[in-house]
Amino acid sequence: MPRNYIARRIAKEFKDGMYVNLGIGIPTESANYIPEGTQVFLQTENGGLMFGPKPKRGESNPDIANAGAEPITMLSGGAVFDVATSFAMIRGGHVDMTVVGALEVDEAGSIASWKIPGKLLTGMGGAMDLLYGCKRVIVAMTHTDKHGNSKIRKKCTLPLTAAGVVDMIITDKAVFQVAEAGLYLEELAPGVTAAEIKQLTEATIMNINEWEHNEIT
């Protein structure tokens, strides 16, 4: 499965006119696949709305950067502002969607992404505000960790970044909706079977029997 499968799949969730904040890594890559004719306003938590690609050498502005302090450009019509205004947008529910990476997600829509006790100490940054405030939360990640363990758990084992906020999970193998009642398999990545997903997913998948039944018949 190509790495950009996840990025391409995220891009299908962009709807015209949406205000979106993308996490670093694969979520940011998804901006390369925004469907033609769909206008998406990208927000960056350090204080920018409607930013564009990185500038050419010699054309960067030392004060125009993304949340990772990397150079970006502002598109015509874009705005820059302070971080209090930025988080008023985020926490105040003005941002339609955020796409973030995760270490673990569980069937209640809780997400762990900021800390591994004794191993990973970075601080939460803006992740908790984004997960709380954005209207729709999509988690984009690999289905399993490097040891092959399911990152979609019955219950997260690592410290939470937010509880019960995730709406959709997009992995390299499948797409899930997180509903009140639990996790629903919505789509399989090309070449992946429902049986494989069942085996690779610790969380209960509410509709896995239907998928398996369809595969058999």
Next chain:
Amino acid sequence: MAVQITTKEAVKKIIDKSSVMIGGFLGAAVPLKMIDEIAAAGIKDLTVISIGAGYRGGGVDIGKLVLNKQIIKYVTSHVGTDPNLIKQIVNEEVELELSPMGTFVERVRAGGAGLGAVVTPVGMGTEVEAMAEKITVDGKPYLLFKPIRADVAVIKAYRSDPLGNLQYQGMSNTNPIMATAADIVIAEVDEIVEVGEITCDQIGTPGIFVDYIIQGHSYAERKNVYEELWIATNKL
């Protein structure tokens, strides 16, 4: 009204054990010249209040104060960009006070605006609950955080006039908020211009908040510094 002083004079406002707010965002829009001067002066036991650590990889901007071991406490939302700082936190050489980024900013804003606390739902259901007091408003649970203030704030703006009025360009990020929240506010600027040259509607931080102005690197110099940094780190 603000007074223009040299970087050497400005750094004397910061003494051992001071709490120092440093504007910017993970290395962008930071007061480069003042940070270099603080590093050169060797002031010790600082409490640094900054939204994140320095530029990715460490050793740059605020990361210089980390390498010099000048910091005993770091008040922030994110330290992931500076491995040296993480090491010092793990070794308990530096005390870490974390809050979520939006909460951090509001705590600084509250400190500058004379408010008694920040009340926010962010962090409910996580370890952050232990970092704050839980309160209920209209039947809903919230976390109450105390305001943050500093002895000295060192911020970065584009231009100032002799009255201390500041104009920003690009993302002002934490700078205008920190400009309100310290006993002494030092603004490092690219350019100092005559009164009136920054028009009233271009002023991002009115001079009432600013005590001292220092001439930083020019815009052209800063552009070179960042271009080199971004090219060296494969970001441009």
